[in-house]
Amino acid sequence: MKKGFMITPWEVSGDIDYSKLIKQFGTEKINDELLKRIKKHTGKLHFMLRRGVFFSHRDLNWLFDQYENGNKFYLYTGRGPSGKMHLGHLLPLVITKWLQDKFKSKLYFQMTDDEKFVVKRNLSLEETNRFAYENALDVIAMGFDPKKTVIFSDVDSAGILYKQALKVAKKLTFSTAKAVFGFTNETNVGLIFYTSMQSVPAFLESVFKKKNIPCLIPHAIDQDPFFRGVAREILPKLGYYKPAAIHCTFLPSLTKDGKMSSSNENSAIFTTDDKEEVKFKVMNAFTGGRDTLKEQEKKGGRPEICIVYKYLYMMFEDNDKKLSKRVEECKKGKIMCKDCKRYLIDKINDFLEDHQRKRKKAEKELDLFFTLKN
Amino acid sequence: MKKGFMITPWEVSGDIDYSKLIKQFGTEKINDELLKRIKKHTGKLHFMLRRGVFFSHRDLNWLFDQYENGNKFYLYTGRGPSGKMHLGHLLPLVITKWLQDKFKSKLYFQMTDDEKFVVKRNLSLEETNRFAYENALDVIAMGFDPKKTVIFSDVDSAGILYKQALKVAKKLTFSTAKAVFGFTNETNVGLIFYTSMQSVPAFLESVFKKKNIPCLIPHAIDQDPFFRGVAREILPKLGYYKPAAIHCTFLPSLTKDGKMSSSNENSAIFTTDDKEEVKFKVMNAFTGGRDTLKEQEKKGGRPEICIVYKYLYMMFEDNDKKLSKRVEECKKGKIMCKDCKRYLIDKINDFLEDHQRKRKKAEKELDLFFTLKN
Numbered sequence: 001m002k003k004g005f006m007i008t009p010w011e012v013s014g015d016i017d018y019s020k021l022i023k024q025f026g027t028e029k030i031n032d033e034l035l036k037r038i039k040k041h042t043g044k045l046h047f048m049l050r051r052g053v054f055f056s057h058r059d060l061n062w063l064f065d066q067y068e069n070g071n072k073f074y075l076y077t078g079r080g081p082s083g084k085m086h087l088g089h090l091l092p093l094v095i096t097k098w099l100q101d102k103f104k105s106k107l108y109f110q111m112t113d114d115e116k117f118v119v120k121r122n123l124s125l126e127e128t129n130r131f132a133y134e135n136a137l138d139v140i141a142m143g144f145d146p147k148k149t150v151i152f153s154d155v156d157s158a159g160i161l162y163k164q165a166l167k168v169a170k171k172l173t174f175s176t177a178k179a180v181f182g183f184t185n186e187t188n189v190g191l192i193f194y195t196s197m198q199s200v201p202a203f204l205e206s207v208f209k210k211k212n213i214p215c216l217i218p219h220a221i222d223q224d225p226f227f228r229g230v231a232r233e234i235l236p237k238l239g240y241y242k243p244a245a246i247h248c249t250f251l252p253s254l255t256k257d258g259k260m261s262s263s264n265e266n267s268a269i270f271t272t273d274d275k276e277e278v279k280f281k282v283m284n285a286f287t288g289g290r291d292t293l294k295e296q297e298k299k300g301g302r303p304e305i306c307i308v309y310k311y312l313y314m315m316f317e318d319n320d321k322k323l324s325k326r327v328e329e330c331k332k333g334k335i336m337c338k339d340c341k342r343y344l345i346d347k348i349n350d351f352l353e354d355h356q357r358k359r360k361k362a363e364k365e366l367d368l369f370f371t372l373k374n
Numbered sequence: 375m376k377k378g379f380m381i382t383p384w385e386v387s388g389d390i391d392y393s394k395l396i397k398q399f400g401t402e403k404i405n406d407e408l409l410k411r412i413k414k415h416t417g418k419l420h421f422m423l424r425r426g427v428f429f430s431h432r433d434l435n436w437l438f439d440q441y442e443n444g445n446k447f448y449l450y451t452g453r454g455p456s457g458k459m460h461l462g463h464l465l466p467l468v469i470t471k472w473l474q475d476k477f478k479s480k481l482y483f484q485m486t487d488d489e490k491f492v493v494k495r496n497l498s499l500e501e502t503n504r505f506a507y508e509n510a511l512d513v514i515a516m517g518f519d520p521k522k523t524v525i526f527s528d529v530d531s532a533g534i535l536y537k538q539a540l541k542v543a544k545k546l547t548f549s550t551a552k553a554v555f556g557f558t559n560e561t562n563v564g565l566i567f568y569t570s571m572q573s574v575p576a577f578l579e580s581v582f583k584k585k586n587i588p589c590l591i592p593h594a595i596d597q598d599p600f601f602r603g604v605a606r607e608i609l610p611k612l613g614y615y616k617p618a619a620i621h622c623t624f625l626p627s628l629t630k631d632g633k634m635s636s637s638n639e640n641s642a643i644f645t646t647d648d649k650e651e652v653k654f655k656v657m658n659a660f661t662g663g664r665d666t667l668k669e670q671e672k673k674g675g676r677p678e679i680c681i682v683y684k685y686l687y688m689m690f691e692d693n694d695k696k697l698s699k700r701v702e703e704c705k706k707g708k709i710m711c712k713d714c715k716r717y718l719i720d721k722i723n724d725f726l727e728d729h730q731r732k733r734k735k736a737e738k739e740l741d742l743f744f745t746l747k748n
Contacts, residue, residue: 114536117544118540118543125537125541155536155540158533158535158536159531159532159533159534160533162488163499163529165564166488166499167499169492169567172562172563172564173562174558175559178559183548185547186548187547187548188543188544188546188548189551189570190540190546190567191543192563192566192567193543193563193564374533374748
């Protein structure tokens with residue numbers, strides 16, 4: 001792959017300046033040295049790491065110090081179950097699954113049905129709880145190892161979680177919560193407390209195993225303030241390690257207005273979309289194409305602003321050579337947007353066909369994963 | 375009993391003006407009409423009602439409207455388990471037990487080990503949880519019917535309670551919690567959330583029975599703002615009745631500095647005190663006696679400021695005639711403080727001997743009462 005051909009996501013994004021986020025949040029960039037260190041353990045690097053889809057971290061070097069000294073880490077990530085899941089939600093799961101495979105890590109997957117209930121005015125607890133189990137089908141379909149993966153609903157596992165959350169909550173003042181989460185006096189007390197529930201999986205394995213076990217949280221960068229402000233501040237006060245983290249960028253909206261969002265049906269491809277829906281949405285996606293075919297043949301397309309390209313880059317084309325060839329041909333006006341769209345549609349539909357089959361199968365596997373009993 | 379001889383507790387109290395509290399909190403005085411209505415159902419009135427030890431209420435008339443229409447009520451009360459229990463803690467339990475007997479009511483008894491953990495800087499969750507079960511021995515010793523009584527620890531029953539508390543918490547802003555409980559920005563988020571947990575038993579029976587069941591909460595008057603500000607405000611928004619309440623005054627400190635308190639060992643008689651400790655504490659209690667025996671024989675004692683008298687009045691002498699005779703003789707200088715102290719010591723020690731026997735027996739009965747499983 002020639003230098004200059006590959007565009008990193010945080011450089012092309014019009015909305016989000018990811019390098020700025022690293023400075024603002026005080027996280028660290030995943031640099032070549034760190035990638036080399038990861039590669040030492042994984043053999044090959046996942047393309048999402050290589051390409052900077054996962055671009056930022058906290059304490060990964062410390063985590064590997066521990067790992068190399070025989071202190072293995074476990075993984076923690078989660079989902080706010082307020083509706084159906086789309087491709088953007090699956091992105092962090094891809095690397096989480098890869099990390100589980102490579103490091104044989106246990107994974108705690110938190111379904112925050114409590115959070116979504118107290119945040120969403122129109123959702124009942126019964127609804128967010130139902131989404132927890134419905135969304136779990138998508139999580140399971142990603143291929144996590146049932147022997148190493150615990151999925152749980154905050155509401156249904158409160159018998160275990162509330163007790164641990166209290167320990168965090170005792171050390172978290174409203175003043176701090178306000179600063180970290182931007183709460184106001186009108187914030188409801190359920191959401192205020194939930195912040196402590198979100199910290200629990202970051203030390204739960206240490207509670208169960210009665211010894212300090214490092215935790216790695218793969219998550220989208222926007223969640224960093226939460227973990228920085230609560231879990232990383234308070235866990236050391238309880239005698240636990242600060243959780244390490246690895247951060248990804250957002251899969252953009254197909255219509256190019258920020259990140260993929262469930263609230264705008266056409267901005268996102270849902271895991272349950274059929275082939276025609278996928279085709280329709282991708283065909284209407286924003287690209288870097290020109291106003292006329294003629295102009296595009298002459299000037300070439302602009303992959304640096306093209307959403308279809310970003311989808312290939314971030315999630316659906318793991319072959320670097322194929323991708324850079326496509327960029328080259330686009331820039332020279334040799335391929336048109338329609339070609340890339342068709343290519344992406346096939347990629348997504350292949351993925352979803354497989355995913356939907358596994359998702360269906362997962363309906364019978366829920367009990368294998370929901371093992372955190374009260 | 376002649377009029378003028380009996381002094382109501384809120385008239386004699388130097389520290390707390392109970393009539394003022396009724397106005398300030400906006401509760402209602404338990405008047406003769408209401409007492410008559412209660413008596414209609416109970417046959418006899420408990421002396422604590424007759425004497426105004428329980429002096430204030432909310433919605434008791436509504437509760438009896440419901441009762442007389444066949445909609446029976448259940449009882450809810452609780453205890454913050456932060457240490458051993460004293461006689462002042464047992465006072466509300468006496469009337470609760472009486473109400474259970476007379477109305478065949480189910481009782482939910484909440485041990486708020488979560489609250490005490492987040493409030494008390496020096497107590498661990500393990501300690502408050504241990505106190506929950508230790509204090510339950512005192513509750514059981516009061517004679518509650520195991521078939522009609524559910525005692526539970528918030529921490530150990532969180533699997534059931536958290537879900538219900540979230541429904542309250544979603545409708546409770548920090549702003550309201552601040553106004554009701556006097557929270558500041560430095561209050562921890564565990565305590566902020568706990569306020570919702572305290573509301574749960576006021577509608578839990580309705581949740582279980584899937585219909586609206588009236589709830590009566592016997593409690594000390596100082597807790598009124600909590601139930602007024604949260605449970606009574608929010609439960610109707612969830613489709614449940616406002617809980618009714620019946621309020622008692624405080625058993626005063628033996629040393630006459632406010633209410634009995636666990637933090638001052640000599641101010642309180644603990645349920646586990648032995649006969650000698652009781653004797654020592656009562657012998658050192660504050661009375662209405664004069665500086666010399668001679669002066670007292672001449673001027674008489676002052677029962678209106680006497681703590682020994684208050685203990686007899688509020689809790690240990692249920693015989694009105696005996697009590698008013700004692701007041702009369704005291705005022706005439708015919709009996710000295712020593713006589714009343716000895717009389718009270720015998721009363722308390724008789725009570726505690728029986729209580730401690732039942733308390734010991736209760737160690738084997740915990741399972742009969744802790745039936746709210748996650």
